Amino acid sequence: MVTPILKNRPEQETASQNLKQAGIHDLMARLLASRGVTDIAQIDPAWRNMIPPSLLTQAREAAVLLADAIARRDRMLIIADYDCDGATACAVGLRALRSMGAVVDFLVPNRFETGYGLSPAVVELAEQHPSGKPDLLITVDNGIASIDGVEAAHMAGMQVLVTDHHLPGDELPEALAIVNPNQPGCEFPSKNLAGVGVIFYLMLALRAELRQRGVYEANAGPRLNELADLVALGTVADVVSLDANNRLIVTQGLERMRKGQMQAGLRALFQVAGRDPRQASAFDLGFALGPRINAAGRLADMALGIRCLITDDEEEAASLASELEDMNQDRRSIEQSMREEALRAAELAEPDTSATVCVFHPEWHQGVVGLVASRLKEKYWRPTLAFAQGDEGEIKGSGRSIPDVHLRDALDLVSKRYPGLILKFGGHAMAAGLTIEEDNYEVFVQAFEEAVQELTGRYHFDPIIETDGSLEPEHINITVAGLLQKQVWGAGFPAPVFRDNFFVRQQRLLKNKHLKLSLERNGEYFDAIWFNRDTLLPENIEAAYRLDQNEWNGNVSVQFIIEFAQEQS
Template identity: 50%
Template sequence: MNWQRCRPLWRAISTPEEIPGVEKTIRRRAVDPPAAWQDTPLHPLLARVYAARGVADPADLELGLGQLLRPERLLHADRAAAVLADAIAADRHILIVGDYDADGATSTALAVAALRAFGAKNVGYLVPNRFEYGYGLTPEIVELALAQGSPELIVTVDNGISSIDGVAAARDAGITTVITDHHLAGQTLPQADVIVNPNQDGCTFPSKNLAGVGVIFYIMLALRSELRERGWFREREAPNLGQFTDLVALGTVADVVPLDRNNRILVAAGLQRIRQGQARPGIMALLEVASRSSQSVVASDLGFAVGPRINAAGRLDDISLGIECLLQEDWSAARELAAALHQKNQDRRIIEADMQDQALRLLDDLSVAADAAPIAMTLYQADWHQGVIGILASRIKDRLHRPTIAFADGDPGEIKGSARSIPGIHIRDILDAVATRHPGMILKFGGHAMAAGLTLPRKAYADFQRAFTEEVERHARDVHLQAVVESDGELSPRDLSLETATTLRYAGPWGQHFPEPVFDGVFDVVHQRLVGEKHLKLVLSAPGSGELLDAIAFNVDLQRWPDPSATQLQLAYRLDVNEYRGRSSVQLVVEHIVPSR
């Protein structure tokens, strides 16, 4: 293990006591509901919560599919629809090339299932194995596709905007290419026949936050209109595309894209379909193995239960297992596939825990003589698992509240990194700036504001550390580097109720940039104990109220909790519904604890 390679990055290091996580502050959102809320029958608490999330008008809470932005507003969606309609009519071989995460899996499954529903008889999919081919439509993937059946049309989903060489290889082979993506484009675009991406120059689509699955869903909406105009449905029934909103909801939440109103409409429709028992068998089976009730499913269940099980296939092996689960129409087969995905997720957790232990030991080793967290973080261990470094980077980022990149060995002479960032520091822009200042240092990169991937020559690692740190320092001058828990204020004892918890649970959908409400308050400690070896179970009482409340804090610092001396705590918490043996009760899910002084 060669930890010393990480040393050049550090300008200042945390003390050992801080390593379990940087200290956080609780900050209350100071928002008064605008005048538009005054005449609404909505609960004042909900009005306050929605206003704090930028909802200026109660009408914006209407989340029916009829409120969706129109597909004709998405640049070139009509052109993509025309190409697809021609291919279906001519019975051409259509190949969907996807990505190896949950967004890519749902995008691929939606494209395949929807095209088949439209009458396409010759449609298949291919997803690069991340360990053999890397990301996106590459010349090697085109070669593999030709060997497996000579497609006449390749449609990328959740990738392709940076596939310059791959598109060129497809064009040379006489294959039409349609790129559908949502990632940020580079300075040069691939010479595809059609590119649909809300984030490409010239696209005025109001929602730039569509996930890959959202983009392909919009193209299917445009395709249905195109086929209807051609008279395609005179002899066959036009499919109801609402049947695919469960896939759209899953991919959108799992990819952690901002839940603007348009995305909330898509997610709300998918959640409603799942609750009504109309979802695809694969999604229902995945909820089942995760011990989640489909009837009471919320967005966080998709993000923390279903999504990781699909992602585990792509991280450890082949995402095709997840795609087949999502495409499966037979219940028993879907259950078998879901069980296999569940086991892969268990394996992923074991690998991740070991990697995280190694990373935290490194932090301990490096924190002997310093007193502050670093401005940025890079970690490299040759034998780390490529499929899990993204989760590791996310965990360390959460602990230190700093941009973090974790690296593992890739192809010979190369290392692959997965980056995660914090609000205010656009990680793809950081990598772009490094690549511009230091040509050749980064072999390839791509991603979003909060997450990105990159490949380096192994010999460039130390130089990249310095360049990355310097670039973060330039961008972080006006960024608040203190971890903050945003609170929606204090709840009265009357609102600490099952009724309020149930209302909040289904008032979303909550997610990225539209966070689930968090409240704060001071509570008396009646009882505390560890459960599951690392979770703190509390019985609390609000001062002035004799009613007891259950609370739980997950993954606590075992050096500090349980604390027998703690008699009163300030907590930041979510109000949740705990369902156990058919009984529902209110529970505080603790986000942050401030011990009594």
């Protein structure tokens, strides 16, 4: 187990003062300024502050194509992806397009049969779709790498519109239009839109086009802001960086949830997860709702998750959410077993002497290897790949990385140094997937190790916990804890973690796996808990912790959530 290094985030005094003068709470001003906020407009979640769709390359051209297709009554088919971002993107596309008169259905690849994205195999399925052969395929959260799939669609007499957010390769597909903020030449100010964000932007552009054509009067047409709950869920679940534009969208979505204005499926998911939508937070989206949608894509067919998000029938939503809950429980059980095996395999591989961790088991479940890679990455703090059996003679890997290592770049270097070793790969800095021949596993492990060491010049990495320094006593109260909870935190905009010295007055284990603490600082006492910590602490500690609200039997109190603690030096 690696030991984190605590490091204080630099304070930005000038920006902090400006925010205070604009009326922002003292502590919030300090926290926001240290995360790059310099102006109150950057935290104003009004729709008027959203980057306009006109800045997204080819969004207008794609909107024209869609408007023409609607006018002709063309059949459209959305090609989705099998994660939460892909599912929410599909739901946004379906709901918006249908509200604007489109004839549209969806198809989601099965990760165990047709693989990721618009492959030739998926094109064959599209041709035989129960709703009829489509005229236009619309990819959501995929397609930027679907060179062969787009060509196959053309050969079959179908056009393709690509919407995606993943990084492109050297070649782009020959689609009618490509809407992707990360494609070459796109000057959209935010490169961090999730797949659901991209299709949402395209739907805004389509509504604008229909207004221009006189289909709707100015400022009329479907109220696309009613889809903000779905956009928020997909954005948070995909762990894209929460820049100002993404925070705006997520905040709008959370506000709708807190007011009870959400899709039936989301309401049902809150119910089965035991979470209160009136207190909805980004944490709920990332750790309660998102995993339940993802469970369908990991273990079975993401169509189940998509149907949950597109139904308006409360009973059907409740039934589908219940199925997703059962799948999520199965996923947890499978993951736990795989993780224990993976930890044993990793220890045998002696990761302390290498820059990477790779594990493989022929009986592992393909849908869960990404989660196992994530857990191992956290334990060893190294870029990690976990492999499961794929097609005949092949194995499929899913990887998670650390800030020091761009995972896709490392795989790209392997593919260049060892042509043919990687059959296919894709992804981004922090997560990626790949397929190799099983017989080449050991060769790949060594090649991956060499690539990471070459790119970084290191074989050892230290996790850093960035903290916001000491938490002043006057800010340790329920009001401030509530303020922090209401703010949108996440990737690229991390939740506040404070750092202080404490005397441990009392400590005991709950259920043999959580450490409950009573801490003292300068004569004041605080309740704290360290989840998944099963060993006791020394009397004097330095702790990194979050300020939280604890609700119990109708009472609300302040509680510290311990992220890390060590003996006070």
